[in-house]
Amino acid sequence: MGPGPINADPRVLRALSAPLIGQYDPAMTQYMHETMQLYREVFATDNTATLLIDGTSRAGIEAVLVSLIKPGERVLVPIFGRFGHLLREIAERCGGEVHVIECPWGEVFQPEQIETAIRKVKPRLLALVQGDTSTTMCQPLAEIGAICRREDVLFYTDATASLAGNSLKTDEWGLDAVTAGLQKCLAGPSGSSPLTLSSRAVEVVHGRRHVEAGISSGRDRLTDPGARIRSNYFDLSMILDYWGELRLNHHTEATSMLYGARECARLLINEGMENAIDRHALHGQAMVEGLKGLGLEMFGDQAHRMHNVSAAVIPAGLEGEGLRRSMLEDFGIEIGTSFGPLHGKVWRFGVMGYNARRDTVLTTLAALEQTLRRGGISVVGGSGVGTALDFYSDQALRGHA
Template sequence: MKYYRDLAPPPRTIMTPGPVEVDPRVLRAMSYPILGQFDPEFTALMNETMDMLRSVFMTDNKWAYPVDGTSRSGIEAVLVSLIEPGDRVLVPIYGRFGHLLVEISKRCGAEVVTLEKEWGSVFAPEEIVAAIRKFRPKLVAVVHGETSTGRLQPLEGISEACREADALLVVDAVATIGGVKVAADEWGIDAVIGGTQKCLSVPAGLAPITYNSRAEAKLLKRKRIERGLLMGDEAQDPAFRPIQSNYLDLSQLQDYWSPARLNHHTEATTMLYALREGLRLVLEEGLEERFARHRLQERALVAGIEAMGLGLYGDPASKMPVVTCIEIPDGIDGEAVRSMLLGDFGIEIASSFGPLKGRIWRIGTMGYSCSKRNVLLTLGALEAVLLRHGCKLEAGAAVQAAMDVYKMG
């Protein structure tokens, strides 16, 4: 019989834009005994998780719960549930994940209209507003934090134009929830999708979402059609179609998360433990304090990068606080640098995609990975590796510059 060694993953310092290191308290929570999904103890945990998600999404929405699956399952669940065949969908694209929203929307049968911005910048909200008024979409889908380019899209003011056009506003906040302000109610967002494996420091496997009564109204109408409950002219309206997924049907998922607990799937018990503990830790730290911690580590990292003489990629006015993109110096093999960082120091940073592949490195400062220790280690290791690769820089300057930031606080 073939022998398989014991599982023993090597320790890593993960400084990518996701996944990131998981808080040990979350890992501990995942070791607890399994409960049945309708055990009162477990349904109480479900209710607590919903309540904490409302706080983290900064919303009073009735519906805030996780979809079982990685972040993309949440994006698909929201889009497949809200987009009907023939709906016009507007997607502003300023990086890789805008293209993902386009692909999923097309699979839902949407007529997709796109706006495109050069990678490394974002849209002025008024550009999106003008497009909403011109194209009159049924739904606007936008990425809040685009990790492929390290940019943060401003969202204020867009919801007003959506309401004028009777359009729903859907936001992909996978990379920002728990590390950057995501104010669902204040910004008038109809549906928001988060991720666990980034700023929440929970393993990939759940996709927290929230949506308001405007989004729910569309879900419920589609649900009534599916069950043959519409009458007369309303039932003949060709604009409405039943939701094309069972597993990702939000109208069924919300029944499962409602007090009725209508059976839909077997809940991922251990992952719910993890999410609940991760959310508890976010709220224990405090949202504003957590946002401030992420900004501090960003400032220290950027100071160190600049002290090495490296260039930052993209428009600084729209930089994500939790992702820093660095231009790879001329003559330096970016993948060789990443390989040495991982092999000799156990530190992982990321490359990028599409037109940026081979042009930039991306360093994430997210959640549990977002710490003074990790920033200083990463700067020191990157400096050492670059010197090994023949890059001319002042040894020690990067760590000292970061330490100056920490001293100032």
């Protein structure tokens, strides 16, 4: 019940253990096509270029940044938590000239702030986290795509922590690139990164296309060597050829992780994306109500909290790591702390994926009550679970549960 990775859905675990098939077996090609189509629905997009990167969510981020940023190009990264710093860091390593704006941890940006920065910096790319688990904030994106189109800026968002737990509309919002991971609201294991690219982004990537020596026929040589993508593994022009009609050999697809990623998407599409988001909103809010019922203060702008993760301020005088250890050792429940300025200051509670359920919320609150009490904090018996149950009843009356 921390900020992820989470317990995977048992159906996803089962999918992982399916027998392997060859990477050019027609059945495998069919699985790859199905996976692409399923993720188009997850990302709410018609983008042909929708596929998996074989690596963790961070691999997806690096694939987009190294493929879209030519060394020397300007990149704007608005930072509202740890993962904004990560985008800056990766963009710098890709050779980008990175400009940042920052807002206090626990807040998000207004579209006007981003627009002003874009006009000043004139970047080629805006790289913006949607949900930053380090602060639990969810940056509104709906108005930013239009700004980017007006200013001719590519718009990339990292939706690792937010996708399927919060609304994300790739096409409607004008997102040019989105990446994610399985280990949060997608209810799977870390190790595969779903990704989608708009036709604008594909055009940039194709402009840097360079076919690998050893499988090249000698054609397809890039005329501008400076444009060559600095990574082979993350070269999206080659990865698009591998997933596309050419089926040109690149890496050997991680078959088991593909099975898992496909099952994650299949379960979400069966449930319905809107239903999945509502489920995260319901159980995420129940957790918050319960935490407040226990007398804890929530961290950050609650109007912009991600549905699926919340942070409670550690009460003064309590050793937060000791409580986390007790929760794990006595109850088998993992909760998180945070990074940088928030390390040791907050506990983070994830309610995501397979763990976005009533029983997990109530069990966590019950265990937390016991652990707080033994940590010397005065707690009214049943105050957490009771408040959460009241919230569930109230929502049921309103037809939300």
